[in-house]
Amino acid sequence: MSRFLRTLAGESLSPPPVWLMRQAGRYLPEYRAIRAQAPDFLAFCFDPDLATEVPLQPIRRFGLDAAILFSDILVLPHALGQSVWFEEGVGPRLEPLRSEADLLRLSVDGVSETLDPCCETLRRLRKALPDEVGLIGFAGAPWTVASYMIEGGSSRDFTRAKRWAFAAPESFGRLIDLIVAGTVRYLLDQVAAGAQVLQLFDSWSGVWAEPAFRQWCSAPAAAIAQQVRQRHPDVPLIYFPRAAGGMLPEAAGAADWGALGLDTTVPLAWARSSLPSTLPLQGNLDPQVLVVGGSALEAEVRRIRSAMTGRPFVFNLGHGIDKDTPPENVSQLVELVREQT
Amino acid sequence: MSRFLRTLAGESLSPPPVWLMRQAGRYLPEYRAIRAQAPDFLAFCFDPDLATEVPLQPIRRFGLDAAILFSDILVLPHALGQSVWFEEGVGPRLEPLRSEADLLRLSVDGVSETLDPCCETLRRLRKALPDEVGLIGFAGAPWTVASYMIEGGSSRDFTRAKRWAFAAPESFGRLIDLIVAGTVRYLLDQVAAGAQVLQLFDSWSGVWAEPAFRQWCSAPAAAIAQQVRQRHPDVPLIYFPRAAGGMLPEAAGAADWGALGLDTTVPLAWARSSLPSTLPLQGNLDPQVLVVGGSALEAEVRRIRSAMTGRPFVFNLGHGIDKDTPPENVSQLVELVREQT
Numbered sequence: 001m002s003r004f005l006r007t008l009a010g011e012s013l014s015p016p017p018v019w020l021m022r023q024a025g026r027y028l029p030e031y032r033a034i035r036a037q038a039p040d041f042l043a044f045c046f047d048p049d050l051a052t053e054v055p056l057q058p059i060r061r062f063g064l065d066a067a068i069l070f071s072d073i074l075v076l077p078h079a080l081g082q083s084v085w086f087e088e089g090v091g092p093r094l095e096p097l098r099s100e101a102d103l104l105r106l107s108v109d110g111v112s113e114t115l116d117p118c119c120e121t122l123r124r125l126r127k128a129l130p131d132e133v134g135l136i137g138f139a140g141a142p143w144t145v146a147s148y149m150i151e152g153g154s155s156r157d158f159t160r161a162k163r164w165a166f167a168a169p170e171s172f173g174r175l176i177d178l179i180v181a182g183t184v185r186y187l188l189d190q191v192a193a194g195a196q197v198l199q200l201f202d203s204w205s206g207v208w209a210e211p212a213f214r215q216w217c218s219a220p221a222a223a224i225a226q227q228v229r230q231r232h233p234d235v236p237l238i239y240f241p242r243a244a245g246g247m248l249p250e251a252a253g254a255a256d257w258g259a260l261g262l263d264t265t266v267p268l269a270w271a272r273s274s275l276p277s278t279l280p281l282q283g284n285l286d287p288q289v290l291v292v293g294g295s296a297l298e299a300e301v302r303r304i305r306s307a308m309t310g311r312p313f314v315f316n317l318g319h320g321i322d323k324d325t326p327p328e329n330v331s332q333l334v335e336l337v338r339e340q341t
Numbered sequence: 342m343s344r345f346l347r348t349l350a351g352e353s354l355s356p357p358p359v360w361l362m363r364q365a366g367r368y369l370p371e372y373r374a375i376r377a378q379a380p381d382f383l384a385f386c387f388d389p390d391l392a393t394e395v396p397l398q399p400i401r402r403f404g405l406d407a408a409i410l411f412s413d414i415l416v417l418p419h420a421l422g423q424s425v426w427f428e429e430g431v432g433p434r435l436e437p438l439r440s441e442a443d444l445l446r447l448s449v450d451g452v453s454e455t456l457d458p459c460c461e462t463l464r465r466l467r468k469a470l471p472d473e474v475g476l477i478g479f480a481g482a483p484w485t486v487a488s489y490m491i492e493g494g495s496s497r498d499f500t501r502a503k504r505w506a507f508a509a510p511e512s513f514g515r516l517i518d519l520i521v522a523g524t525v526r527y528l529l530d531q532v533a534a535g536a537q538v539l540q541l542f543d544s545w546s547g548v549w550a551e552p553a554f555r556q557w558c559s560a561p562a563a564a565i566a567q568q569v570r571q572r573h574p575d576v577p578l579i580y581f582p583r584a585a586g587g588m589l590p591e592a593a594g595a596a597d598w599g600a601l602g603l604d605t606t607v608p609l610a611w612a613r614s615s616l617p618s619t620l621p622l623q624g625n626l627d628p629q630v631l632v633v634g635g636s637a638l639e640a641e642v643r644r645i646r647s648a649m650t651g652r653p654f655v656f657n658l659g660h661g662i663d664k665d666t667p668p669e670n671v672s673q674l675v676e677l678v679r680e681q682t
Contacts, residue, residue, distance in 0.1 A: 159663065162629035166637040206547075206584065209627050209659070210608040211644065243547065245586025246611045267551040270587045286550050288503035296507040303552065318550070322500065 004065040004134035007312050008197060008236040008258045008280055016305070016313045017065035018337045019136075020330070022320030023058040024070055028327060030057050041086035042078065045071045046117040052124040059133055061327065062334050065314075066134035066197070067125060069190070071118050073140030073201055077149050079114035080106040080182050096152030096160070100171040108182040115186050119193035126194030137195030139186055141202035141239070142179040142220035149175070158207050165216060176220050184227045191232050197258065199238040200224065205251070206243025213247045214254075222255035229256065238282060242319065249274050264318025268307035277311060284318035285333070291322050293329035301336040309341075345406040345475035348653050349538060349577040349599045349621050357646070357654045358406035359678045360477075361671070363661030364399040365411055369668060371398050382427035383419065386412045387458040393465040400474055402668065403675050406655075407475035407538070408466060410531070412459050414481030414542055418490050420455035421447040421523050437493030437501070441512040449523040456527050460534035467535030478536030480527055482543035482580070483520040483561035490516070499548050506557060517561050525568045532573050538599065540579040541565065546592070547584025554588045555595075563596035570597065579623060583660070590615050605659025609648035618652060625659035626674070632663050634670035642677040650682075 001009070004017040025031055034053055038044035045051055054070040074092050078084040083095035097103065126135055140148075148154070150161040165172040187198050205217045218241070225237045236258020241251045243263055252260050252275045262271055262283030271281060289300045304315070315337045321330075342350070345358040366372055375394055379385035386392055395411040415433050419425040424436035438444065467476055481489075489495070491502040506513040528539050546558045559582070566578045577599020582592045584604055593601050593616045603612055603624030612622060630641045645656070656678045662671075 157629075157660075157663070159629055159632070159665070162627070163633055166627075166630050166633040167635075206586070206606055209605050209625070209641070210610075212627075213606070213608075243584065243586065243606075245547070245584065245606050246589065246608045246615075247606065248587065249611075250608070264550050265547055265554070265584075265586050265588065267554075267587045267591070269551075270590075274587075284550070286503070286507075286553075288498075288500060289507050291500070292504055292507040294508075300550070319498075322498070324500070 002065065002132045002134050004314065005196060007314055008238075010278055010280065010312050012310055012312050014309065014341065015338045016308065016315045018315040018334060019064045019066040019068070020058075020317050020321050023064060023068070024054045025321055026323040027321060027325040028057055028061070041072070042075070042084065045075060048117055048120040048124060051118070051121040052128065055125060056128060058330075059129070062330055064133070064334065066136050067129055068136040068199070069118060069122055069125070069138060069195065071121070071138070073138070073145060074148060075115055075118065076111070076139060076145055076179065076182055076186060079111045079186070080108065080178065081110065082106060082149060091154055092148065094148055094152050097150050097175070100168070103171065103175055103178065106178060108178065108185060111182045111185045112189055115189065119189050122190055122193035122195055134196055135194055136197045136199055137187065137190030138199040138201060139183045141200045141205070141217065141241070142176045142183065142224070143216045144202050144204045145179050146172075146175050146216075147204050158204065162207070165212065176216060180220050180223050183224050187224065187228050188231055191228070191235050195235070197236050197238065198228065199240060199261070202239065202241040202244075205241035205247070206245060210247060210250070213244070214250060217241060217244075218247070218251045218254040225255035225257065252276065252279055259314060261316070262318060266318070268304065272307070272311065280312035280314065281308065282314040282316045284316070287317050287319050287322045287325070290317065290329050290333060291325050293326065293332055297329065297332060298336060301333060305337065305341065343406065343473045343475050345655065346537060348655055349579075351619055351621065351653050353651055353653050355650065355682065356679045357649065357656045359656040359675060360405045360407040360409070361399075361658050361662050364405060364409070365395045366662055367664040368662060368666040369398055369402070382413070383416070383425065386416060389458055389461040389465060392459070392462040393469065396466060397469060399671075400470070403671055405474070405675065407477050408470055409477040409540070410459060410463055410466070410479060410536065412462070412479070414479070414486060415489060416456055416459065417452070417480060417486055417520065417523055417527060420452045420527070421449065421519065422451065423447060423490060432495055433489065435489055435493050438491050438516070441509070444512065444516055444519065447519060449519065449526060452523045452526045453530055456530065460530050463531055463534035463536055475537055476535055477538045477540055478528065478531030479540040479542060480524045482541045482546070482558065482582070483517045483524065483565070484557045485543050485545045486520050487513075487516050488545050499545065503548070506553065517557060521561050521564050524565050528565065528569050529572055532569070532576050536576070538577050538579065539569065540581060540602070543580065543582040543585075546582035546588070547586060551588060551591070554585070555591060558582060558585075559588070559592045559595035566596035566598065593617065593620055600655060602657070603659060607659070609645065613648070613652065621653035621655065622649065623655040623657045625657070628658050628660050628663045628666070631658065631670050631674060632666050634667065634673055638670065638673060639677060642674060646678065646682065
């Protein structure tokens with residue numbers, strides 16, 4: 001079993017395995033070259049020839065411990081029947097859901113067929129990767145996906161989505177249930193196609209008070225975990241509730257996670273004392289210190305490694321890699337993480 | 342002594358005193374009417390005739406327990422010599438600091454004189470307000486102000502400011518020191534002009550890993566508290582480190598705060614168990630549930646009141662009031678907070 005999978009199974013390895021969120025991305029010249037071959041971002045995600053090459057690029061360059069499917073969390077709303085597109089320099093855009101009636105136009109029926117190109121990418125990746133490199137599939141967590149579906153893109157205050165949830169929790173719950181059902185299908189397909197580990201990205205979980213966090217973030221994410229584990233008890237699920245802050249213990253306890261992803265702001269001594277000692281943790285270097293590199297990077301990598309000594313831990317960033325990151329700083333990072341201490 | 346001041350002095354009152362961040366604002370028609378009389382937002386803040394009227398509006402309408410100076414945290418960079426303006430529909434803009442050389446153009450020498458109109462507003466407010474209504478002065482906390490000064494406005498990832506701090510901590514520290522010195526002057530002037538309580542807004546404190554949070558958020562905020570308390574040990578300082586998450590206990594312990602402001606995401610049982618029981622807390626209703634009103638608002642107000650029973654607590658929002666808030670929902674909120682339980 002690879003070092004990554006052993007860690008998720010509960011082993012404390014030194015040095016820890018390492019991969020980086022958005023490790024295949026715009027900071028790499030070879031990524032920009034291949035990106036230029038696709039007419040738009042969704043077409044890029046759905047072209048297995050291109051999408052298989054992308055995750056292999058950082059593996060070749062840096063020898064990381066895991067590769068992750070190249071796709072986007074918003075392929076799910078697309079597969080549910082919502083109009084999704086990506087505007088250069090703006091980000092994702094969706095034809096926003098405005099009322100309960102809009103939900104009736106969505107369905108999980110087409111999920112497997114529409115997202116089969118992503119599964120084809122996983123099948124090819126599994127063949128291309130050596131055994132010691134883990135293969136991660138992923139999806140967005142229900143609240144985060146719902147927020148994009150209602151806001152029509154990224155948002156600062158999530159006013160429409162929150163107001164919907166407070167004013168009409170029944171219909172908001174139906175949207176969440178639909179996303180849960182679609183995501184379970186998609187993730188089961190990913191496992192069948194070769195994904196060894198699954199990560200749920202709850203990028204916008206840090207906006208709710210505690211009852212709503214439980215209801216709309218951790219419980220629906222846990223429902224996905226439970227349904228996936230029923231079929232595949234051996235496939236670890238990593239939950240990444242970004243900016244969950246004081247709700248992190250609640251998030252950790254909601255399901256039998258393979259690991260919990262920590263964002264940059266999580267104090268590690270507090271994480272050690274507040275989260276179950278057997279729960280593998282993953283994180284949480286500030287992507288901006290990776291941009292800066294040098295002695296600042298060195299100090300931060302050593303601090304994180306030292307704080308996580310003796311518990312199952314996957315070294316990662318606390319947020320996606322920044323497009324301005326010099327690739328040589330990633331090499332420096334990997335060397336620092338693999339230093340014998 | 343007013344119920345607000347008694348709470349900040351450590352008394353647990355039932356019902357708790359209540360005020361709302363941004364309680365004087367665009368959701369009120371009388372605010373929009375007076376705003377139309379000023380050519381731009383900074384001129385509005387610096388016109389004591391207009392700026393005195395604004396904080397009185399919600400006091401008249403809702404009978405809240407405290408009024409807060411009408412101003413903006415970015416009057417400080419303006420007073421330090423940086424160019425600051427507000428673009429309609431965009432928000433604050435600043436001529437961004439780009440290098441250490443730009444710091445040399447800034448000075449605390451003009452702070453008292455430039456910001457005297459704000460102090461004149463406070464003098465008039467103190468006369469206009471009945472004794473039972475508290476008067477709050479405020480400033481931005483150093484990191485939050487520094488981030489605006491470097492980014493040139495609000496930011497999503499604070500890339501420039503963070504990179505500066507990681508790459509050149511000495512010069513970044515000089516900027517922080519300058520903001521601390523200017524803020525201390527400004528707050529001492531506010532106390533002399535009649536402010537009974539001071540609040541430090543650290544709106545962007547939720548972006549740092551723990552060592553940087555200590556160095557750039559809580560320690561500089563604590564330095565301000567210490568210098569103000571040396572001169573005015575009787576004036577409580579409220580620190581509001583928004584989105585500080587797991588760093589909240591560190592923030593709480595950094596100084597002898599009059600109260601700690603909790604954002605919406607802070608779980609209250611955790612706050613009770615993790616923060617000193619004598620420390621007054623302030624917060625943390627979701628502004629979006631105030632927009633929705635009705636039974637959702639009722640449930641949330643009851644939950645928060647019940648969780649904070651028996652400890653010194655000021656009812657507030659967890660973030661500023663939303664411009665879409667129906668004023669009648671604020672009336673409903675105040676009634677709910679003042680219900681005998």
